[in-house]
Amino acid sequence: xxxxxxxxxxxxxxxxxxxxxxxxxxxxxxxxxxxxxxxxxxxxxxxxxxxxxxxxxxxxxxxxxxxxxxxxxxxxxxxxxxxxxxxxxxxxxxxxxxxxxxxxxxxxxxxxxxxxxxxxxxxxxxxxxxxxxxxxxxxxxxxxxxxxxxxxxxxxxxxxxxxxxxxxxxxxxxxxxxxxxxxxxxxxxxxxxxxxxxxxxxxxxxxxxxxxxxxxxxxxxxxxxxxxxxxxxxxxxxxxxxxxxxxxxxxxxxxxxxxxxxxxxxxxxxxxxxxxxxxxxxxxxxxxxxxxxxxxxxxxxxxxxxxxxxxxxxxxxxxxxxxxxxxxxxxxxxxxxxxxxxxxxxxxxxxxxxxxxxxxxxxxxxxxxxxxxxxxxxxxxxxxxxxxxxxxxxxxxxxxxxxxxxxxxxxxxxxxxxxxxxxxxxxxxxxxxxxxxxxxxxxxxxxxxxxxxxxxxxxxxxxxxxxxxxxxxxxxxxxxxxxxxxxxxxxxxxxxxxxxxxxxxxx
Amino acid sequence: xxxxxxxxxxxxxxxxxxxxxxxxxxxxxxxxxxxxxxxxxxxxxxxxxxxxxxxxxxxxxxxxxxxxxxxxxxxxxxxxxxxxxxxxxxxxxxxxxxxxxxxxxxxxxxxxxxxxxxxxxxxxxxxxxxxxxxxxxxxxxxxxxxxxxxxxxxxxxxxxxxxxxxxxxxxxxxxxxxxxxxxxxxxxxxxxxxxxxxxxxxxxxxxxxxxxxxxxxxxxxxxxxxxxxxxxxxxxxxxxxxxxxxxxxxxxxxxxxxxxxxxxxxxxxxxxxxxxxxxxxxxxxxxxxxxxxxxxxxxxxxxxxxxxxxxxxxxxxxxxxxxxxxxxxxxxxxxxxxxxxxxxxxxxxxxxxxxxxxxxxxxxxxxxxxxxxxxxxx
Numbered sequence: 001x002x003x004x005x006x007x008x009x010x011x012x013x014x015x016x017x018x019x020x021x022x023x024x025x026x027x028x029x030x031x032x033x034x035x036x037x038x039x040x041x042x043x044x045x046x047x048x049x050x051x052x053x054x055x056x057x058x059x060x061x062x063x064x065x066x067x068x069x070x071x072x073x074x075x076x077x078x079x080x081x082x083x084x085x086x087x088x089x090x091x092x093x094x095x096x097x098x099x100x101x102x103x104x105x106x107x108x109x110x111x112x113x114x115x116x117x118x119x120x121x122x123x124x125x126x127x128x129x130x131x132x133x134x135x136x137x138x139x140x141x142x143x144x145x146x147x148x149x150x151x152x153x154x155x156x157x158x159x160x161x162x163x164x165x166x167x168x169x170x171x172x173x174x175x176x177x178x179x180x181x182x183x184x185x186x187x188x189x190x191x192x193x194x195x196x197x198x199x200x201x202x203x204x205x206x207x208x209x210x211x212x213x214x215x216x217x218x219x220x221x222x223x224x225x226x227x228x229x230x231x232x233x234x235x236x237x238x239x240x241x242x243x244x245x246x247x248x249x250x251x252x253x254x255x256x257x258x259x260x261x262x263x264x265x266x267x268x269x270x271x272x273x274x275x276x277x278x279x280x281x282x283x284x285x286x287x288x289x290x291x292x293x294x295x296x297x298x299x300x301x302x303x304x305x306x307x308x309x310x311x312x313x314x315x316x317x318x319x320x321x322x323x324x325x326x327x328x329x330x331x332x333x334x335x336x337x338x339x340x341x342x343x344x345x346x347x348x349x350x351x352x353x354x355x356x357x358x359x360x361x362x363x364x365x366x367x368x369x370x371x372x373x374x375x376x377x378x379x380x381x382x383x384x385x386x387x388x389x390x391x392x393x394x395x396x397x398x399x400x401x402x403x404x405x406x407x408x409x410x411x412x413x414x415x416x417x418x419x420x421x422x423x424x425x426x427x428x429x430x431x432x433x434x435x436x437x438x439x440x441x442x443x444x445x446x447x448x449x450x451x452x453x454x455x456x457x458x459x460x461x462x463x464x465x466x467x468x469x470x471x472x473x474x475x476x477x478x479x480x481x482x483x484x485x486x487x488x489x490x491x492x493x494x495x496x497x498x499x500x501x502x503x504x505x506x507x
Numbered sequence: 508x509x510x511x512x513x514x515x516x517x518x519x520x521x522x523x524x525x526x527x528x529x530x531x532x533x534x535x536x537x538x539x540x541x542x543x544x545x546x547x548x549x550x551x552x553x554x555x556x557x558x559x560x561x562x563x564x565x566x567x568x569x570x571x572x573x574x575x576x577x578x579x580x581x582x583x584x585x586x587x588x589x590x591x592x593x594x595x596x597x598x599x600x601x602x603x604x605x606x607x608x609x610x611x612x613x614x615x616x617x618x619x620x621x622x623x624x625x626x627x628x629x630x631x632x633x634x635x636x637x638x639x640x641x642x643x644x645x646x647x648x649x650x651x652x653x654x655x656x657x658x659x660x661x662x663x664x665x666x667x668x669x670x671x672x673x674x675x676x677x678x679x680x681x682x683x684x685x686x687x688x689x690x691x692x693x694x695x696x697x698x699x700x701x702x703x704x705x706x707x708x709x710x711x712x713x714x715x716x717x718x719x720x721x722x723x724x725x726x727x728x729x730x731x732x733x734x735x736x737x738x739x740x741x742x743x744x745x746x747x748x749x750x751x752x753x754x755x756x757x758x759x760x761x762x763x764x765x766x767x768x769x770x771x772x773x774x775x776x777x778x779x780x781x782x783x784x785x786x787x788x789x790x791x792x793x794x795x796x797x798x799x800x801x802x803x804x805x806x807x808x809x810x811x812x813x814x815x816x817x818x819x820x821x822x823x824x825x826x827x828x829x830x831x832x833x834x835x836x837x838x839x840x841x842x843x844x845x846x847x848x849x850x851x852x853x854x855x856x857x858x859x860x861x862x863x864x865x866x867x868x869x870x871x872x873x874x875x876x877x878x879x880x881x882x883x884x885x
Contacts, residue, residue, distance in 0.1 A: 327759060327760065327761070327762040329762075339757075344754070346757060348753045350753040359758070368743060
């Protein structure tokens, strides 16, 4: 290993008004795959923005191969060989792979775009790093994993020696993750340095050489992956021991509360997004839906909750036919919905915590007094629920949008579960939450299960799903391709169904 | 919570900053016209506020602007841009006029409320097509309401012609035709505030003169601004309107039907819009003619923006707009500055308030986020 680190951060301080995002951070990154982990708000992204030139630190120094540099912008960082692969892809869907890669640094001959040179350079790069990609494929036709490969290629094309990947696995299926990791290992072998940001501990332990942990803007420490355990890193991140082996008591499932029969739903483009799905969830049971995003889960949830019209088939909630009813009527039957997109469907960010708590219950008789909202009653109910669900807010009058992601999700849970529903539809309830908040959401769902709720849990995170579910159904291209009891499910088996490699239908 | 007070002060300051900024730009315009801006502004102030009858006139003229602004603000809350207030008050005025000249023998206590109800109905009728097109077919209301405005002017003129008062078709002694409805009956006329206020004012040596028609629609408009605010802030429907305005998907997820809420908000906005012409119609003119005042709908948009949909804000903004117009009349007569200067001031003010509000809004949210984070860390 080289003696001088590739990158050395010394005493980096970055404050935003009222918040210290990075507090005196020292970090040496050698030629390796170096993971940076931490809870949301720990300062990972700020540190990476500083490293990629997007933000300038208040004080502190950045040393690149033994030389001090002052980064003036992302372009400058890239010129020095530091490239960032963003979590949200910045690709032009209608352009080909080659066109996207060269965009901004197009080779030209006498002012005319030289696409042939571009193609051959892109092909050469692919060969050099062992990445399979068709330079003429259109981005919009590629699966997410390959789109990400194009993003990596873009950075390599611009001569990056250090690649920063921001939560690269968030959007990938298990097999795509495996492909990404083998690509990253190949890149490392050919001399690149990789900084890998994540909060998925298993992945980090798998791919990284060393792992640095941030907590509340401070560097807690750096450990070698081979010596570290999941529990140890989680404790460093959260500051206390975290329970992974969930306390999941045996619950004997009761009657089926949610029954979905041959449900077909059209997607936004008129395609058959959800194709004759049948499943039933019993009281005291968590039914997990696994699948790569975009395989019909969203449409299934929207149809069951009444937001989207189904094409055919039926759903019934506690024995009452529910298809064709309005969302309000379906809620009346005892259904709670934790939507997959907190900002789009969960909360009205501009409205206060109190008003968000009331949303959907604003016409309940106990909240209405002489045609107006009974503010006193609403406040007392809201503050009780907020306390029960550990939503940390300064007051009920602050805007929902000002809360952290974890607190927003807890606010949604408090609104949905306070009424004692019998059927809970939870779509990606742990997405984007940090370790502590996910732990809380898990415990809330398990408690509801114990109380006899039927829970339909949709998640792209297989580990999460395996930990919580009693049965797992796998969706692929709109079909429920498998239904597996928890005891028989393994990541490998479910993962294969998720990418459609197994044609067998389990039922 | 010292920060909350600071935030509130800043929220109050943004429209003021916008007004000052507009004044600055206005100065440049006046200077280009070759006049001394300070002298012109001084004339505007002394001319409009120097005499009590002028102040009363400003209040009278602010009445339709305020009603129109309240109508626009209801739409804004639901994220609907009702540009059609213009056409809606034209129709509302016609409906009220019709009730006013055709229904005979009713006591005032029945006739006047009936005319007011007719005006609200007229506004709603005129908004029905754009509202239905919006909620059923997703046609944007800006386009449809603008078109409906154009139709409204011509249609009301045609309706006046249909109901033309034959006895008044020519100006006595002159040959030119006069396009107006028959005179409205006395039982439908809105009384002025003179008999109520003048006894109170006379000890102060003040009097609302007979030529200023400040009437009961003025307090009605102010009450309306507060009533609508109460409806929006405190009732279940108001919560639904705001939720749909900010985030229709989230509202829908919670079982609120966005389109039904939009339809209700649109109809409410139009019902209020229908009232905007009544202060002129039922108190001042007493008939509807081809020269009935236009433009309240558009100025109402400006008032609602400047007042940021709040009742106090819109009341003050209506006064301000009315003051500006009055002052511009003075500046035109006494300083030779064209009336258009006032229009420029209005325009710059609206631009400035839109920019200042969005800057402030971002700042306020960042501040709240910071506080929330500090709180969560405790």
